[in-house]
Amino acid sequence: MIHKSCQFQRELRLLTAKDFSRVFDKAFKVHNKAFTLLARKNDYNHPRLGLVIAKKNLRFAFQRNYVKRLLREEFRLKQSELNAYDIVILTRRDIAQLSKKDIISFRNNLFERFKKRCN
16 A cells, blocks of 8 residues: 555554564565665565664764665655565665765665566
């Protein structure tokens, strides 16, 4: 169910450890220098998103929060194009050395590569 308001509603999130482990068990990967995206088909008619933003990769809370906001925003805007997948996005080590502009570029690249792979 795609919401007309395009908000990041509760049903669009991966909430439980069971949800996350289901994706980690049998997922396909798309990655770049900043992120790894794991995805697996779900039984719903809409995509769901989970984020794993490691303190090890981004030391400060404001950095982690910024990256989460960027990823949620892109997901929110593109949810109508993403089909029924559970998606988990992880940060990679190299992300700490990237500028904000580069992080946005890698985020956009990641979602485009995922759309090509799943369609």
